[in-house]
Amino acid sequence: MNSRTDLAGVQWVKSSHSSQNGGACLEYARQAAASGFVPVRDSKDTAGPVLLFGAAGWTGFVSAVKAGSGGLAAR
Incomplete structure (x- = not known):
């Protein structure tokens, strides 16, 4: 993928x-993961x-969130 990837x-x-109070919404x-990348945006x-996250990096991130892994911001 390049910087002109069509996500239309x-x-x-x-x-x-994502929080329900209008805060952290992702x-x-x-x-799009079939292309090897997962697009992410602020809702x-x-x-x-x-x-654009690599599919493997995205999978690791989601696993860490589900596990309640602390310190994600420091990684």
Whole structure:
């Protein structure tokens, strides 16, 4: 993928770990993972920047969140 990746057709999914009070809201595009990358964005700023995570890195991140791993920001 490059910086001009077309994400117009992807379906965004709000993370179940996003807060319900309008705070930390994260969306990801599940079907784009087949390309080896997972796009992630702030659900409050859908026209804003999109981060592309490698599929393996995303899987590790999700596993750490599910396990309640502390110190994610320091990694």
